[in-house]
Amino acid sequence: MASRTxxxxxxxxxxxxxxxxxxxxxxxISASETDPLEFSFLLSTSLDIFEARLASGQKTDxxxxxxxxAIDENLAMYGxxxxxSVKIVIVIDMLGHTPxxxxxxxxxxxxxDPRSTLAAATxxxxxxxxxxxRALQNAYIGLLRNPFYDPDHHSPVTAKAERRxxxxxxxxxxxxxxxxxxxxxxxxxxxxx
Amino acid sequence: xxxxxGMRLIEDFLAKSxxxxxxxxxxxxxxxxxxxxKIFLNVTPTVTNWSSDNKQFSLxxxxxxxxDFVELPDDGKAQDELWYSNIFCGVLRGCLEMVQMQVEVHxxxxxxxxxxxxxxxxxxxxxxxxxxxxxxx
Numbered sequence: 064m065a066s067r068t069x070x071x072x073x074x075x076x077x078x079x080x081x082x083x084x085x086x087x088x089x090x091x092i093s094a095s096e097t098d099p100l101e102f103s104f105l106l107s108t109s110l111d112i113f114e115a116r117l118a119s120g121q122k123t124d125x126x127x128x129x130x131x132x133a134i135d136e137n138l139a140m141y142g143x144x145x146x147x148s149v150k151i152v153i154v155i156d157m158l159g160h161t162p163x164x165x166x167x168x169x170x171x172x173x174x175x176d177p178r179s180t181l182a183a184a185t186x187x188x189x190x191x192x193x194x195x196x197r198a199l200q201n202a203y204i205g206l207l208r209n210p211f212y213d214p215d216h217h218s219p220v221t222a223k224a225e226r227r228x229x230x231x232x233x234x235x236x237x238x239x240x241x242x243x244x245x246x247x248x249x250x251x252x253x254x255x256x
Numbered sequence: 257x258x259x260x261x262g263m264r265l266i267e268d269f270l271a272k273s274x275x276x277x278x279x280x281x282x283x284x285x286x287x288x289x290x291x292x293x294k295i296f297l298n299v300t301p302t303v304t305n306w307s308s309d310n311k312q313f314s315l316x317x318x319x320x321x322x323x324d325f326v327e328l329p330d331d332g333k334a335q336d337e338l339w340y341s342n343i344f345c346g347v348l349r350g351c352l353e354m355v356q357m358q359v360e361v362h363x364x365x366x367x368x369x370x371x372x373x374x375x376x377x378x379x380x381x382x383x384x385x386x387x388x389x390x391x392x393x
Contacts, residue, residue: 208325211334237327 069187071195071246072138073154075106076203076233079147082219085233087242091156093137102154108132109140109152117144127196129189141189143196151199153192191251198256202241209235258343262350269295269351277355281380282306284357285313288348288378297321301376314364317341317374328368335370339363344376356384 072093076085088102112131128142137158143151206212215221217231233239245256273291278284285303293299299321305314322341328334339345345361352359358381365371 205325209327210325211327211329234330235327236330 068159068250069155069157070159071153071249072156073102073105073152074199074242074246075102075109075150075152075154076199076242077106077110077150077152078217079149080219081110081150082217082231084149084217084231085239085242087239087246089243089246092158093135093156105134105140105154106152109142110150113142113144113150127189127193129192139187141192141196143192143200145200145203149203151196151203153195153199155187155192157187187251191253194253194256195245195249198245199242202238202245205241206233206235206238209237258346259350261343262347262352263354264350265296265347266351266354281310281313281357284352285315285378289315292351305377311380313378315376315378317376320367320374323366323368323374326368339366340368341366341374348378353384356386358382358384 070091071089072091073089074085074087075083078084083103083106086099086102086106088099109131113128116128126144126146128144131140131142131152133139134154137156139155139157141153141155143153145151207214212235217233219231221227222231248256269292272295273287275287275291278287289301289303293301299317299319301315301317303313304316306312320341322344326340328338328340339362342363345363348361349359360379360381362377363375364377365373365375367374
């Protein structure tokens with residue numbers, strides 16, 4: 064197998080009230096058959112970890128929560144908390160993208176080979192995820208700067224108060240495109256996204 | 257929309273740029289693009305598509321600070337009916353009216369709507385003669 068580079072399997076943006084704002088799923092080797100619902104459950108389990116770490120005061124000075132939990136030998140979850148309590152969770156698959164979905168040409172994956180074997184040997188460092196979290200947070204900030212995006216419109220509280228039916232998830236195409244771009248472009252040791 | 261902003265903004269423009277009167281409409285166009293938009297928005301739209309009688313031109317905006325980060329809502333109406341930067345039209349109309357030019361300004365395309373460019377069309381209607389205000393009695 065040429066490309067055993069760890070890759071993003073799922074990106075979740077979760078609002079202040081633990082409401083899902085956006086979930087992007089990327090086809091990867093160990094998760095290619097996984098039900099979208101399963102990722103939704105996985106993201107829900109991560110919320111407890113956020114809460115537990117916040118309560119125990121273990122939180123470091125930065126908003127980086129690092130590794131939240133390893134789900135099995137291939138999948139692991141990493142978390143990030145913004146100042147406004149928006150949580151960003153990235154699920155990483157150590158086996159990488161499914162070959163068909165991989166955007167890499169054989170040449171570039173060959174170039175990355177030394178790095179990927181390194182990553183497989185030592186596991187991922189928390190710092191590897193930082194560029195992805197930064198880029199995702201910037202994407203979210205960009206979304207908030209859109210005058211037509213109303214954060215209240217995506218809160219379950221107002222949805223309930225207005226008796227609105229339907230999803231409160233983010234529907235901005237530009238934002239969804241950007242999240243997808245970040246998920247596809249990330250690899251261990253990437254400088255910036 | 258923006259008309260009253262323009263009527264006031266022209267004072268600011270004249271104070272900051274300290275330029276004299278333009279001799280023809282082509283100079284006016286260059287002044288709008290290279291001085292006016294530069295001062296207030298730090299962009300320089302391209303002046304192009306002159307009509308043969310030199311009374312109509314287009315401003316093409318390569319970048320538009322007003323529309324940074326903006327994504328029109330996908331409600332089936334905004335994409336067809338809303339000119340997001342339409343306030344520029346009113347501002348230009350207000351400005352030019354204060355310097356004795358009556359113009360008609362409208363957008364013909366907007367990147368936000370999915371067009372390739374953001375283009376604004378400016379048409380000179382007439383030069384306004386200095387007329388005395390009507391007598392009160």
